[in-house]
Amino acid sequence: MKKIQKIHIFLAVLSFGLFTIACENDENIFTATETTPIVLSEVPISMIELDPSNPGNAAVTFNWNEANYNQQASENYAVQMSSDESFTNPVNATSVVGTTSATLSVNELNSAAGSAGLPPFMFSTIYTRVVSSIGSQNGLPVASNVISFQVQPYFNYVFKDFYLVGNGTSADWNNNNNNPPLFRDSENNNLYRYTGFFTKGGGGFDDGRFKILEVRGQWQPQWGVAAAEGSDTIESSGNIAGNPATQDSDPGRFGVASDGYYTFTINFSSNTYTMDSTDESGSTSFSSMTLQGDAVGTDTAFTQSSFDTHLWYISNVNLQPGDLQIMTNTGSTWGGSTSFSGVATDGGGSIPVVVQDDYEVWFNDLTGDYILIPQNL
Structure with a gap:
């Protein structure tokens, strides 16, 4: 027996460029029934080698028949991919409304294959299906048949790397001096930290300072404190700013009040930082x-x-x-x-x-x- 679900749809009629209510009772109740599974056609090519030099080119087109929910509303279709036929961890490659085909570019297919867990630079099987649904809440979802083909993705290094610069660090104010990188959190790609020695140098207001660079040898993009240079008193926490990420002018400087070991943490999701003193006494000293x-x-x-x-x-x-x-x-x-x-x-x-x-x-x-x-x- 087919499942039956009531879907409330507000009707509006477009007249002279204005939306007006079609009747006194502006809520009408319609009944949609679950569609039989749509049929996803096999793709005409069985092996697709993705070329990173042409990421915008079309890689593959999927076609299927129209779902039938016994309503005039447009159907939703989500193209899903997985590394296994059971779709243990499905990835939504793309979604379309009211059309029975979808084309993925080289970059889109590469991204979907990578998210599904396929290794780069080798052919692996990827499984594909289309899930139809109806309404803004994606009601009555029904999956199509499953097709498969071979794809060889290339690798996209999607991470950002950040580097220390400043007279509180080993690099001094040299943007290309083997500047140490921040260490990226393996579970949160927007969270970075660095535990190590910082120096106050001469001890003046402008000493013991540093900023964060995104590219060695380039001063922009750079990150620092939200306060302007000259007003950037040394704080243990606060907001960060970036040129050009948040503003056109350069941000202020982070800093330390004295020589010592510190843990610097910066979060690019919340645009905040902390600078905490760290006790390294008792740690093991290695020679190689x-x-x-x-x-x-x-x-x-x-x-x-x-x-x-x-x-x-x-x-x-x-x-x-x-x-x-x-x-x-x-x-x-x-x-x-x-x-x-x-x-x-x-x-x-x-x-x-x-x-x-x-x-x-x-x-x-x-x-x-x-x-x-x-x-x-």
């Missing part, structure tokens, strides 16, 4: 760090920062898909479970590398924070 694993092939030594001995980096190393660990001079092996950025722990498994490229790698032995920054993606 080595990157190892099948993703790197040959063990590669980190360079220890002379400004902050808890900060380690490799300026350039070619990594292949595989796993990484960080070996200390004490024999302990540190690893994490998330690619590109995360928190490593002693004996914590392996850091996954999902795509080949030349990488810049940074590791903080105080917090276990690591970040792998691809140079060409």
Whole structure:
């Protein structure tokens, strides 16, 4: 037996460019019945290799028959994709109203395939269906048959990276001086932190200051405090501003009141920051760090920062898909479970590398924070 659901639809008639109510009782009750599943046609090509040089080109077009809810209202159609035929974690690739076809561009199909969990640079099966519904609340949803085809997505590095600059940091006011990156939270891509040594330098009002850059070697985009320079007294928390993100003028400067270790946290969702003193006494001092694993092939030594001995980096190393660990001079092996950025722990498994490229790698032995920054993606 078909399900029956009452859907309230407000009728309006367009007359002389104005909406007027068609009758005294402006609420009319109509009955819609669940449609039989629509039929999604097979696509004419079984293997699609996505070309990143032409992201706006059409990649694939889907066609299906019209749903029948026994009402004159337009039907909604959502094209869903999944890495498995059961649609355990479906991804909405696109949605259309009142039409029985949809075309995805190269970029749109690549994004949907990536969100569905398909690995880049290899052919994998992607499953597709269309879910029809009716009304603004997407009532009476019914899924079509499932089709599948092979797709080879390319990789999009969707993350932003940020770098320290200023006389409170190792880079001084040089925007291209091996400026240390902030460490991105693996679960919140808008949350970044940096735990390390900051200096007050000469001790004056303008000393111990820093800002955040998005690109080494470029002064914009840059981020700082909301107060203008000169009025930017050193605070432990507050609002952030950016040029050009929030304004045309440069923002004020973050800062520290004295030499020491601090944890700087910046949230680009709330546009706020905190700067908290950190006690690093009692922490282990390591004399060497080595990157190892099948993703790197040959063990590669980190360079220890002379400004902050808890900060380690490799300026350039070619990594292949595989796993990484960080070996200390004490024999302990540190690893994490998330690619590109995360928190490593002693004996914590392996850091996954999902795509080949030349990488810049940074590791903080105080917090276990690591970040792998691809140079060409």
